[in-house]
Amino acid sequence: MGQNLKLQALTQERSPSVTDVVYRQLYDSIVGLTMTPGTKLSEADVASQLGVSRQPVRDAFYRLSQQGFLLIRPQRATVVTKISPAAVLKARFIRTALELETTCTALERANPKDFRSLEDNLDLQKRAIENDKRDVFHELDDEFHAEICVIAGHPEVWTLIKNNKAHMDRVRYLALDKQVSQKAFNEHVAILDAMKAGDKPRLSDLLRSHLNRIANTIQTIRVEHSEFFEEDDHEN
Structure with a gap:
């Protein structure tokens, strides 16, 4: 079942940017456990899979890291955090x-x-x-x-x-x-x-x-x- 339209209307006040779309897809995958804790991610791979440039992926990664869902490690793969x-x-x-x-x-x-x-x-x-x-x-x-x-x-x-x-x-x-x-x-x-x-x-x-x-x-x-x-x- 797709995202409920009523909830979408409640939680969305403007048209989503590319970063918003990337963020939402990653967020849903992490929270819904399609991407389990410990899953490794790279900006390049995600950008390629979603058909976008790396900048919105980088921005989405940052937002998710601020929420505690991704651990960004310089020069190493980004990792989905374990549940705290x-x-x-x-x-x-x-x-x-x-x-x-x-x-x-x-x-x-x-x-x-x-x-x-x-x-x-x-x-x-x-x-x-x-x-x-x-x-x-x-x-x-x-x-x-x-x-x-x-x-x-x-x-x-x-x-x-x-x-x-x-x-x-x-x-x-x-x-x-x-x-x-x-x-x-x-x-x-x-x-x-x-x-x-x-x-x-x-x-x-x-x-x-x-x-x-x-x-x-x-x-x-x-x-x-x-x-x-x-x-x-x-x-x-």
């Missing part, structure tokens, strides 16, 4: 802080049309789980949370969340199976029910639990895929 548990937990903290505020605001602003939109999304999530379409479910999961930001009147918050949660997403892709998807779906249903009921304390508790679940997930996934994680990482 500390970076994942930091991203979790930022996302939780932002979404708690926007979701509680959405509770106060939501109308029946908004609830129907979220229900439609949940119907599609359920279908994706039944058909074991993990990538589709991941997109719909993001769309559910992005729509709540729209309902809150702050769609720009999703851009901040999306920019900060990428380290979480690499773990999510490793952990995403039918059982995990079903659990996330059930939590989405409960979150929507709390919004409909106008129960802000319950909504806050549900959302915090939903987003904090990755703290437990990362421990299990780190054991199963130790080669993808940093060895000497200090989690605070």
Whole structure:
């Protein structure tokens, strides 16, 4: 399934440059684990594969290195970094802080049309789980949370969340199976029910639990895929 148009509209304010396109392709490959941690890259190879000059590739490499996804080594191959548990937990903290505020605001602003939109999304999530379409479910999961930001009147918050949660997403892709998807779906249903009921304390508790679940997930996934994680990482 291609990039969801609604999310694209939320996160893109201008026509993308060549650097933006290169960056997005590399970003998606790294976060989606098509390029696994440890993969070596060169500007020349990427430029040739994408049919662009080396300058936009160099610029995209720099942006990705600033986000912690690439390690640029002079005179040596650039490498996709391993997953940092500390970076994942930091991203979790930022996302939780932002979404708690926007979701509680959405509770106060939501109308029946908004609830129907979220229900439609949940119907599609359920279908994706039944058909074991993990990538589709991941997109719909993001769309559910992005729509709540729209309902809150702050769609720009999703851009901040999306920019900060990428380290979480690499773990999510490793952990995403039918059982995990079903659990996330059930939590989405409960979150929507709390919004409909106008129960802000319950909504806050549900959302915090939903987003904090990755703290437990990362421990299990780190054991199963130790080669993808940093060895000497200090989690605070």
